[in-house]
Amino acid sequence: MQQNNDSLEYTRIRRVAPIAVNTHGGRAKCLQRLVRLDLPVPETVALSFDAVRKLADGHPLDISALLKTFGDAPLLTVRPSSEDPDWGGPGAMLNVGMNDQRHAELTQTLGPDTADALYLRFVQAYAIHIERLDPEEFENDSATPVRLALKSALDAYENETDEPFPQDVETQLIKVLRSMARAWSGTTARLLRQAKGAPADAGLGLIVQAMSFGVGADESGAGVIQLIDEETGAPLIRGRYKRQAIGRSALTDKTDVMYLTHDARGPSLEVDCPALFEQLTTMTQLCRVKLREEMLVEFIIENNKLVILDAVRVQRSSRAALRSAVQLAEDGIIPKSDALLRIPPRSLTELLHPQVDPTAPRVAFAKGIAASPGGAVGRLVFSSAAAQVSEARGEACILVRRETAPEDIRGMHSSVGVLTERGGVTSHAAVIARGMGVPCVVGASMTINSRKKTITGANGQTLNEGDMITLDGSAGEALIGETKMLPPSKDYWYLQLMEWADAIRDIDVRANADTPADAAMARDFKAQGIGLCRTEHMFFEGDRLTVMREMIFAATHEDRQEAISRLLPMQRSDFIELFRIMQGQPVCIRLLDPPLHEFLPSDRAGAKELAEALDLPLSDVTRRIEWLSEFNPMLGMRGVRLGITFPEIYEMQARAIFEATIEASKLGAPVVPEVMIPLVSAMREVELVKTLVDGVAAAVRNEKGAEFTYRLGVMVETPRAALRAHEIAQHAAFLSFGTNDLTQMAYGLSRDDAGRFMNAYVQQGVFPEDPFHTLDVDGVGELLTIGAARGRKASPKIVLSVCGEHGGNPESIAFCRAAGFDYVSCSPFRVPVARLAAAQLVAAEAKATNLSRK
The missing domain is CATH 3.30.470.20 (ATP-grasp fold, B domain)
Structure with missing residues (x-):
């Protein structure tokens, strides 16, 4: 039966009733499916989203006609029916229609205790949730007999409202329906469901169903x-x-x-x-x-x-959802493509990291931003040196910093987790931690005292260095003490799903890997090569950092060459290991990018330690650090500018790459390295570095008597490089768009400082999303599109890729695929996320095509 005269529409749920998820909600549609399966479902009526909206606005509903559906003197249940059950909704209201008369009848059929309990429950729920009366007035002691508790509740209702409890079923039902409709449209409810991903205008349906009682003389x-x-x-x-x-x-x-x-x-x-x-x-x-x-x-x-x-x-859990999807596909209940579409790509990160057991007791010390997923247990340390000492002793530690800097990388490598007082999801700590697969919480509600080596939480509790904490990078919490953990899960179900994903995706996924350990992880996660190897991270190791600093402090060209010659075998051994691990897969090596001051200490204690190591006066060291410091290092002498100003560095790196290529090719398939020039903005820069690299390649071929090939490419990180891609592409085999720096330069916005105001910007609609977290397809995306089109026009076979943090973001992968990019590259732990996201794009297109044909 469908009612639609002067009042609102409602529909009896029958096999052929016009019920749909997007008009009546998931619960209503599910109940119709149960009816179609001939399952014993009680009589049910559904109100559409539109009817509920109008009901909230005061439009009439023919309650009398609706009630006739259920016969004489019915007892009813009213339940919410949102489009997605995860969006929530008002709580169900049971026993609507209960009054003195029904209570007397049920006393005869079900017994006084059962009848009293039914009536009491309805009076309490109606008073608290529909009339919004004080809950304390309707609480009852469990020791109080139900009959007395019922009388007390009825009296309390009359005292609070100055009228007796409503006996008319129509009055009860219309008030329940209107109250639930208005609760859904309230500000608090809207914000809560938007936090769960619901659109602002998400609708709510309501279900009115005949009550069934699990009470009776026989089994009930x-x-x-x-x-x-x-x-x-x-x-x-x-x-x-x-x-x-x-x-x-x-x-x-x-x-x-x-x-x-x-x-x-x-x-x-x-x-x-x-x-x-x-x-x-x-x-x-x-x-x-x-x-x-x-x-x-x-x-x-x-x-x-x-x-x-x-x-x-x-x-x-995410683990159970993955297994269920694969099992349903293997049982022939759903196609494999549906199984792929049912798993949110980001949920894979929970499977690939240790997690804090959600059922374990937890005492939060500080809350912040969940910057890198996973959980870890360790002792607090306040410096990179302390973290390295802790690792040497075999003790797990969690590095606490106000905010991290490049010199903290060694300490981060030695830690099982990172906790910072400042920062956002795209801060230095967050980006590096995600790349390493280490849990990280940034912007935590705590105060650090570096001198006393303590942290004080928002509740005033203080922890000292050496105290044990648990870091929950998935929830953004630091917990006191050692909390039970769940191990990572890369089982049959995960492997099967990823096999199905790889079989259909049509864009490659590489990994950003800076060390042999990163490369091994990338290989384990089935990356199709390395899309970005940041060679500067290799220089932050202890013995190498000292030599690097000697090179920086060299007074003459000869001294600088001597220091660089000591770095050469270190780089060469790293590259040999990278090539060996990747077993013939492509490896893209970025030449040195950061400004030299990042390899120098930033505080007086570090400067004094460096002066002792180099046997120089502290004043000389301090002056050199000050001379190398720049007002805006991100836009200063770094990347290709450094390579052109100090060509010895790029010469050494090119030699290390080519000598490693020859050695690694002896171990298996021939290696074809990809050499990438960073921070290019002009064609002439590429010409100069290409001449230098080609010269080194020729020299190595002559010295070693061995042939090899390589590919030279450019990292497009400046807007000018994207706009002049047609010129640059003439001298490059590939263009790899570094969207981290490209976003910073397009917006004129520091990634490390954006966290201070980004939330306010997103909330007020200035940006739809943090552009460092999700690619800005309108602005930065247009630069990518222009660069790709102009590059391809000048060189049709040029390879295009994205190698910034966006490479592992599902929404950004969709843009890259649509724009015709050949691959994306992301941190190793995000490779499975990218593989699944890329496969889902193909599966979704195929599903949409099939639906359009029907």
Whole structure:
């Protein structure tokens, strides 16, 4: 039956009723599917999104006609039905229609205690959630007899409202419906669901359903059942059942709850009522197959008759969701492409890192921004030196800094987690930690005292160096003490899903890897090569840093050459190992990029230590540091500018690459290295470096008597390089767009400082999203499109890629694929995310095509 005269529309849920998820919500559509499966579902009526909006605005509803659907004197349940169950909604309202007359009738049929309990529960819920009365006025002591508690609640209602509890069913129902409709449109509810990804104008449907009671003379009760473990996804029958229970809410009372399956610890439905148990499990399995999802089924047994009230998707962990999707595909219930589409790419990061057990007790010390996922347990340290000492002792540590700088990289490598007082999701600590796969929390609510080596949380509690904490990078929390952890999971289900993803995706995924350890991780995550090897990270190791500093302080060209000659074998050995690990896959090596001052200490204590190491007066060291310092280092003498000014550095690196190429090629397939010039803005820069690199290559070929090939390319990080890509492409085999720096220069915005105001900007709609987190397809994206088009026009076979942080962002991958890029490159731990995201784009296109043909 459908009502649509002068008042609002409602629809009886029948097999052919016009019910859809986008008009009536997921719950309404699911109930219709249950009806189509011939399952015993109570009489149900659905109100559409549009009807609920109008109801909230005061439009009339023909309650009398609606109630006739349920016969004389019905008792009803009202439930929300949003488009996505994760968006929430107002709580269900049970026993609508209960009044003195129904109470008297139920006293005769169900007994006084049951009737009193039904009435009491409705009075309490109606008073608190519909009339918004003080909850304390309706609390009752569990020791108080139900009859007295009911009388007290009715009296309290009359005292608070100056009128008796409403006895008219129509009055009760319209107030319940209108209250739930208005609750959904309230500011708090809107913000909560938007935080869960719901659009601002998301609609709510309402379900009105005849009540079923799990009470009676014969077998009666209420329960829930599901067919998987919500943490692991393993198949099992899980749930609970309680005899003589009034609605599902009674199941929150764990006393006298029965097991579903046979269990030595107590009675079970399987043993006591085998026929009902078999019928229940058969219906639940039917829901799984026909609804193509693992469902939590809510049921009632009323005098030996089974009733299905509802079925919702099982709430589960990322691990369980992945296994369920793969299992449904392997069972032939859904296609493999659907299994791929059901897994949010970012959820893979939870599987690939150790995680804090969500069921373990936790005491939060500080809260901040979840900058790099995973969990770690370790002792607090306040400096990179202390972190290295801790690692040498075999003790796990968590590095705490006000904010990290390039000189902290060694300490970050020695730590199992990073915690900072300042910063955002694109700050130095966040970016480096994600690249290393180390959990990180930035912008934490704490105060650091570096001198005393203490941190004080927002609650005033203070922790000292050496104290044990747990870092939850997924939740953005630092916890006191050692909390139980869950190991990473790269099991059969993960591997199977990724195999399906790789079979259909049409854009390559490489990894940003700076060390042999990073390369091994990239290989393990099935990266198709290295898209960015930042050679400067190799120089931050202890012995190399000293030599690097000697080179920087060299007074003559000869002294500088001598120091560089000592760096050569170190770089060469690293490159040989990188090539060996990648086994013939492409390796793109970026020549030195950062300004030289980043290799020097930033404080007086560090300067004094360096003066002692170099046997120089402290004043000389201080003056040299000051001379190298720049007002704006990001826009100063770095990248190709450094290579042209000090060509010895790039000469050494090119020689190390080519000598490593020859050696590594002896171990297996020929190596074809990719040499990348950073921070280019003019064609002449490329010509100068290309001449230098080609000369080194010729010299190495002559000295070693060996042939090799290589590819020279450019890292496009400046707007001018993108605009002049047609000139640059004439001298380059590839263009790799470094979107981190390109975004900074396009916006005139420092990535490390943006966190101070970015949240306010996003909230006020200045930016739709942090442009360092999600690629700005309008501005920066246009630079990419222009650069790609002009580069390809000048050199049709040129290879295009993105190698910034955006390379692992699913939304950004969609843009790169549409723009015709050949590959994206991201940190090793984000490689699986990128692989799945790329496959989902293909699967979604295929699904849309199939739907359009039907």
